[in-house]
Amino acid sequence: MNHSYTVIAYFIYLPIAILLTWYVAQTLFKNGLVFMRDIFFGREDIAKATNALFKIGFYLLNIGFALYILQIYDSLNGMQSIIEVLSTKIGGFSIYLGVMLFLNLLLFFRGKKVARQKHEEHLALQNLAAPVK
Amino acid sequence: MNYNITAYFIYLSMTIFIIVFVGKYFYRNGRIFILSLLKDDAVTTDHLNNILLVAYYLFNIGYAFVKLRFWQKIENMDMLISSIANNMSVLIFILASTHYMNMILIWYLSRSKKSFLTNKTFQS
Numbered sequence: 001m002n003h004s005y006t007v008i009a010y011f012i013y014l015p016i017a018i019l020l021t022w023y024v025a026q027t028l029f030k031n032g033l034v035f036m037r038d039i040f041f042g043r044e045d046i047a048k049a050t051n052a053l054f055k056i057g058f059y060l061l062n063i064g065f066a067l068y069i070l071q072i073y074d075s076l077n078g079m080q081s082i083i084e085v086l087s088t089k090i091g092g093f094s095i096y097l098g099v100m101l102f103l104n105l106l107l108f109f110r111g112k113k114v115a116r117q118k119h120e121e122h123l124a125l126q127n128l129a130a131p132v133k
Numbered sequence: 134m135n136y137n138i139t140a141y142f143i144y145l146s147m148t149i150f151i152i153v154f155v156g157k158y159f160y161r162n163g164r165i166f167i168l169s170l171l172k173d174d175a176v177t178t179d180h181l182n183n184i185l186l187v188a189y190y191l192f193n194i195g196y197a198f199v200k201l202r203f204w205q206k207i208e209n210m211d212m213l214i215s216s217i218a219n220n221m222s223v224l225i226f227i228l229a230s231t232h233y234m235n236m237i238l239i240w241y242l243s244r245s246k247k248s249f250l251t252n253k254t255f256q257s
Contacts, residue, residue, distance in 0.1 A: 003209075006144050006211035007210050007214065010211065010214045010215070010218075045165055046165055046166075046169075049162040049163070049165050049166070052158070052162045052164075053159075053162050053163070053232070053236060054236075056155060056158055056159075056232070057229060057232050057233055057236070060155070060225050060226075060228050060229035060232060061226075061229045063225060064221075064225035064229055065222070065226075066218070066220045066222075066225045067218040067221055067222035067225065068218075068219070068222035068223075068226070070214075070215060070218040070219075070222075071218065071219065072211075072215075127134040
């Protein structure tokens with residue numbers, strides 16, 4: 001009956017990891033739409049499409065990683081070892097999710113900065129061209 | 134039925150579901166980018182989009198089937214779960230990395246064409 005503990009651990013680990021990913025993606029991309037509207041100057045269709053594409057990329061990357069680290073190599077022999085092994089795995093996974101969250105946020109801020117610079121250049125060019133016309 | 138055949142059935146149904154779901158998602162959300170890269174030519178866009186979807190299915194489902202050939206021997210229940218998870222994670226990582234590369238490609242193409250995606254004058 002040595003292996004049944006590992007199976008129990010997998011079945012506890014999988015829903016927790018997937019729910020955690022879902023929750024983080026939901027929070028990040030509900031607020032990400034605001035950034036996307038700024039980046040694309042209120043063009044709603046492109047903002048929504050880009051947001052959706054980033055969202056599915058986030059899901060693929062993180063659920064892929066959750067499955068990749070699933071395998072438990074130690075032999076488990078009781079409730080205590082299940083809890084110890086799972087806490088290490090889920091804690092590590094949530095730290096990884098935090099890093100990914102910050103990377104995405106950094107991407108949003110960077111896009112916003114570039115879009116604003118471009119907009120200012122555009123305005124400056126218009127102001128320069130106006131007296132000539 | 135031994136463990137390997139069970140693993141193949143579970144693996145194939147899950148990966149094909151993921152590939153089809155993600156493909157439909159890209160098909161819907163990527164259309165607008167092709168449309169703006171082809172300068173609002175809707176007919177060519179729809180045809181190109183269909184061809185891209187079919188090519189994506191062929192490559193990824195083909196790869197999912199090829200992986201069956203190199204599967205390890207499965208002896209018990211926990212190896213079943215961990216080997217399915219391992220093989221699926223490799224496939225999902227491939228999907229994710231192709232996806233991010235495509236996003237970089239879209240960004241690069243729209244930049245080199247005087248950036249009509251982020252250009253304000255393009256709206257009017």
